[in-house]
Amino acid sequence: MTALVIGGSGTLGWYLKESLTKAGIAYLAPSSSELDIASDSSVSNFFLANKSFDTIYLLAAETNVDLCETNPESGYQINVLGTERIAKQAVQSGSYLVYISTSGVFGGGSQNKWRYCELDAPSPANLYGTSKLFGEQSIIRICKNYFIVRSSWMIGGGPSRDKKFLSKIIPMLRENKDLTVVHDKIGSLTYAKDLADFLVEAYYKKYTNITHFASENYASRYDIVKYVGALLKSTSKIKGIDSTQFPLPAPRPMSEALYSITNLTKNKKWEEIIEDYMQEWR
Numbered sequence: 001m002t003a004l005v006i007g008g009s010g011t012l013g014w015y016l017k018e019s020l021t022k023a024g025i026a027y028l029a030p031s032s033s034e035l036d037i038a039s040d041s042s043v044s045n046f047f048l049a050n051k052s053f054d055t056i057y058l059l060a061a062e063t064n065v066d067l068c069e070t071n072p073e074s075g076y077q078i079n080v081l082g083t084e085r086i087a088k089q090a091v092q093s094g095s096y097l098v099y100i101s102t103s104g105v106f107g108g109g110s111q112n113k114w115r116y117c118e119l120d121a122p123s124p125a126n127l128y129g130t131s132k133l134f135g136e137q138s139i140i141r142i143c144k145n146y147f148i149v150r151s152s153w154m155i156g157g158g159p160s161r162d163k164k165f166l167s168k169i170i171p172m173l174r175e176n177k178d179l180t181v182v183h184d185k186i187g188s189l190t191y192a193k194d195l196a197d198f199l200v201e202a203y204y205k206k207y208t209n210i211t212h213f214a215s216e217n218y219a220s221r222y223d224i225v226k227y228v229g230a231l232l233k234s235t236s237k238i239k240g241i242d243s244t245q246f247p248l249p250a251p252r253p254m255s256e257a258l259y260s261i262t263n264l265t266k267n268k269k270w271e272e273i274i275e276d277y278m279q280e281w282r
């Protein structure tokens, strides 16, 4: 039997491939041109040619939050219809489906808690969060054998593959450049490497339903930059600003912090996650 990794070229996908290899689990990780979840024919042709997966990891998504807002069709085609297509294939092939979702399903409308657990009712603040929530709902509606893992502010990739927040900040801190960073929005952190190991655990234990996987505490981007700056012994001056001074196409919730009440995960503090991740930047 083989696992299928959809989205294996992404931040989380690289670590998942490493963790599966380390665990001795055989897997297939097609590129998005070999298996394009936004295309009916690509999905049906792929599953006609490749049948027996015991576990399908659906990591693939349109993850650009602002693009989902300015071009809603991209999020809809990939995160909603793409997820639905894979859910149907998982049922047909009798596979266990593991879907990665996001803290972005919370914090919209009048919802303004500091952090969210699995029992909080979703209420997305933007179209990315809405599209991922529709993805979750498709899976729950279509599949019996599924596991949804929500994570938040994922970091990973190291100097060669990281294209997110920290990859822009670390070089500036190393050059002791001054920085202005948003301090009025919070989130919990997920090190993609830790999540990948948890996804391998799920392969064996066949966890079901929904769990949250993120740091046990939360921080603002400002807190994170200060902490990384101290680790790098940077002399950069770091100034906190309100998010209103840094407008983005997609509204962000006040909090993207998660906690878990499922007892499936033993999560670290965000400071420890940063320290672990910074080992990749040595």
Ligand SMILES: NC(=O)c1ccc[n+]([C@@H]2O[C@H](COP(=O)([O-])OP(=O)(O)OC[C@H]3O[C@@H](n4cnc5c(N)ncnc54)[C@H](OP(=O)(O)O)[C@@H]3O)[C@@H](O)[C@H]2O)c1
Pocket (backbone or CB within 6 Å): 006, 007, 008, 009, 010, 011, 012, 013, 031, 032, 033, 035, 036, 037, 038, 039, 058, 059, 060, 061, 062, 063, 078, 082, 100, 101, 102, 103, 132, 150, 151, 152, 153, 154, 155
């Ligand atoms: N990043 C975060 O902070 C965060 C937080 C919470 C949850 N998540 C969720 O975690 C999962 C993994 O995130 P990530 O940061 O690793 O993503 P990522 O680095 O942006 O990678 C996205 C992956 O999806 C693939 N993909 C995109 N469109 C596709 C399509 N039409 N068909 C097949 N594959 C397609 C990409 O393939 P190519 O680029 O090779 O085409 C890539 O492998 C996502 O589901 C995301 O929603 C992310």
